[in-house]
Amino acid sequence: xxxxxxxxxxxxxxxxxxxxxxxxxxxxxxxxxxxxxxxxxxxxxxxxxxxxxxxxxxxxxxxxxxxxxxxxxxxxxxxxxxxxxxxxxxxxxxxxxxxxxxxxxxxxxxxxxxxxxxxxxxxxxxxxxxxxxxxxxxxxxxxxxxxxxxxxxxxxxxxxxxxxxxxxxxxxxxxxxxxxxxxxxxxxxxxxxxxxxxxxxxxxxxxxxxxxxxxxxxxxxxxxxxxxxxxxxxxxxxxxxxxxxxxxxxxxxxxxxxxxxxxxxxxxxxxxx
Numbered sequence: 562x563x564x565x566x567x568x569x570x571x572x573x574x575x576x577x578x579x580x581x582x583x584x585x586x587x588x589x590x591x592x593x594x595x596x597x598x599x600x601x602x603x604x605x606x607x608x609x610x611x612x613x614x615x616x617x618x619x620x621x622x623x624x625x626x627x628x629x630x631x632x633x634x635x636x637x638x639x640x641x642x643x644x645x646x647x648x649x650x651x652x653x654x655x656x657x658x659x660x661x662x663x664x665x666x667x668x669x670x671x672x673x674x675x676x677x678x679x680x681x682x683x684x685x686x687x688x689x690x691x692x693x694x695x696x697x698x699x700x701x702x703x704x705x706x707x708x709x710x711x712x713x714x715x716x717x718x719x720x721x722x723x724x725x726x727x728x729x730x731x732x733x734x735x736x737x738x739x740x741x742x743x744x745x746x747x748x749x750x751x752x753x754x755x756x757x758x759x760x761x762x763x764x765x766x767x768x769x770x771x772x773x774x775x776x777x778x779x780x781x782x783x784x785x786x787x788x789x790x791x792x793x794x795x796x797x798x799x800x801x802x803x804x805x806x807x808x809x810x811x812x813x814x815x816x817x818x819x820x821x822x823x824x825x826x827x828x829x830x831x832x833x834x
Contacts, residue, residue, distance in 0.1 A: 672792065692739055
């Protein structure tokens with residue numbers, strides 16, 4: 562009898578250990594069925610819920626979306642495992658953030674992004690802009706450089722040839738055909754200046770948050786892909802099945818159709834063109 566009890570006890574231990582091993586293997590494989598996204602409140606949270614969530618659910622996933630009101634916590638939550646992926650940031654930002662905070666992040670795919678635009682209640686076109694008009698622009702280096710690139714593409718200014726346009730400053734403007742007067746303000750305040758000043762160069766996320774219609778801009782930036790938002794994960798998860806399924810969904814015709822219908826005016830990345 563004792564031998565039988567001993568044998569049963571041994572078998573139970575083996576079964577428990579086998580179950581634990583199987584569970585660990587399943588966890589390590591990344592074969593999960595619940596994906597938790599983090600996104601900033603506004604268009605990119607909407608992109609998760611209106612585009613990524615329904616298409617991933619068709620693949621059998623349960624998708625949760627956690628909204629954030631700042632640009633710090635989504636990466637911290639991703640790094641500590643509270644999120645599986647986030648959608649709110651461009652390449653330059655996340656690479657600087659991971660270096661500063663000793664993280665290891667990677668992008669799955671660049672997504673369509675709300676472009677910066679020049680808005681005005683005074684002028685209906687770039688040709689109407691009067692000499693000496695005031696243009697409000699962002700005072701932070703990243704958005705300032707984007708603004709100057711957009712203005713150069715529109716033929717309003719010329720930037721020095723010997724500098725990196727992604728780091729351009731007002732001092733690097735060598736030609737200003739309309740003699741625009743630049744007034745630098747904090748980026749989040751730019752929508753408020755649309756009515757009070759002649760012109761305002763407003764980043765897309767702030768424009769949408771303020772109820773501006775992207776399609777009403779006098780000009781929209783031809784945004785470099787480095788400035789487009791992307792789905793970001795911890796590098797250790799980059800090759801998991803669920804991460805590959807996110808990539809497959811973003812690359813699908815169904816995703817692009819939703820973007821065209823729900824996110825009008827969003828600039829598409831190079832891979833979509």
